[in-house]
Amino acid sequence: MGKHNFVTIADLSKEKILYMIKLAQEFEKHPNREILKGKVVATLFFEPSTRTRLSFETAANRLGTRVIGFSDAKVTSATKGETLKDTILMVSNYADAIVMRHYIEGAAQYASEVAPIPIINAGDGAHQHPSQCMLDLYSIYKTQGTLENLNICLVGDLKYGRTVHSLIMAMRHFNPTFHFIAPKELAMPNEYKIYCKEHNIKYVEHTAFNEKIINEADILYMTRVQKERFSDLMEYEKVKNVYILKNEMLNNARDNMKILHPLPRVNEIEYEVDTNPHAYYIQQAQNGLYAREAIICDVLGLSMDEIINDPTIIK
Ligand code: CP
Numbered sequence: 553m554g555k556h557n558f559v560t561i562a563d564l565s566k567e568k569i570l571y572m573i574k575l576a577q578e579f580e581k582h583p584n585r586e587i588l589k590g591k592v593v594a595t596l597f598f599e600p601s602t603r604t605r606l607s608f609e610t611a612a613n614r615l616g617t618r619v620i621g622f623s624d625a626k627v628t629s630a631t632k633g634e635t636l637k638d639t640i641l642m643v644s645n646y647a648d649a650i651v652m653r654h655y656i657e658g659a660a661q662y663a664s665e666v667a668p669i670p671i672i673n674a675g676d677g678a679h680q681h682p683s684q685c686m687l688d689l690y691s692i693y694k695t696q697g698t699l700e701n702l703n704i705c706l707v708g709d710l711k712y713g714r715t716v717h718s719l720i721m722a723m724r725h726f727n728p729t730f731h732f733i734a735p736k737e738l739a740m741p742n743e744y745k746i747y748c749k750e751h752n753i754k755y756v757e758h759t760a761f762n763e764k765i766i767n768e769a770d771i772l773y774m775t776r777v778q779k780e781r782f783s784d785l786m787e788y789e790k791v792k793n794v795y796i797l798k799n800e801m802l803n804n805a806r807d808n809m810k811i812l813h814p815l816p817r818v819n820e821i822e823y824e825v826d827t828n829p830h831a832y833y834i835q836q837a838q839n840g841l842y843a844r845e846a847i848i849c850d851v852l853g854l855s856m857d858e859i860i861n862d863p864t865i866i867k
Contacts, residue, residue: 556851557664558672561682561718566725569689575846576690578859586616586864594647595621598654603815603837604674608651611844637666644669649851670851678712678781684814685718687843691836692771695810699726703768707733707761707795708775708820710740715814720744730755731765735794761795767804774813774820797821802830812836
């Protein structure tokens with residue numbers, strides 16, 4: 553069997569997505585086990601992270617693996633000019649799988665082509681964030697009971713937000729209607745609108761963010777304006793506070809509506825919303841642990857049967 557990577561959500565069939573959700577459910581029931589005892593997972597973070605790195609490392613620890621890696625490339629030999637290829641080949645000597653976040657779009661795909669061990673993409677520039685997408689899908693499934701036929705509002709930085717790009721691709725199997733809500737400077741890039749057209753995904757574009765749109769939503773997916781991706785900070789200043797979600801905007805939301813956000817938040821959701829019954833972004837981040845346990849086990853070749861019948865489960 554060939555090496556199994558997790559680089560883009562576009563590779564996953566509907567069956568595979570539903571299978572990964574079932575695996576995540578299994579890990580939510582029993583997160584602690586030693587099914588991967590003796591393995592080593594490397595986390596290589598060339599860009600800052602809180603949730604993705606720590607939840608991958610927690611997932612690996614809860615599965616019984618050891619973890620090596622770095623959270624800041626400045627402490628590595630990349631500062632001496634070592635190439636990404638050489639870094640990946642070196643780490644492949646030490647670990648059984650690599651979780652990598654990199655600021656260059658396509659870096660994870662490149663790493664997967666040179667590495668003899670599985671590569672998990674933990675975010676590549678403004679391109680893709682497939683493990684976030686898995687936890688988003690798991691969160692949507694848990695809160696809606698289905699992934700089918702949902703009205704999903706994507707709000708904020710749709711230009712640089714890699715999580716919304718991945719979500720569009722994953723949802724192509726489930727007949728969604730998307731509402732893209734962004735100022736024109738941060739509008740959904742054409743390549744993703746073309747992708748929607750090619751895959752018969754319905755979408756409507758808006759620049760206004762108001763109750764009328766919120767009231768029709770099943771999922772309200774807020775995003776941060778990504779300061780670090782702007783080459784001109786004056787442009788960032790113009791759009792940084794463009795949409796701010798407040799409690800008063802949620803009075804007539806559907807009962808099932810949940811607010812998701814990949815986090816970190818800056819100021820696009822008021823803190824008062826955190827205790828609103830529609831808020832789900834903190835639980836969403838917790839779901840990342842279970843989704844990432846599923847991803848690590850899957851790339852390392854464990855089957856559903858082996859996971860369900862795992863004798864190392866710690867109850
Ligand atoms: N959602 C997410 O990727 O968060 P971090 O940047 O903290 O990993």
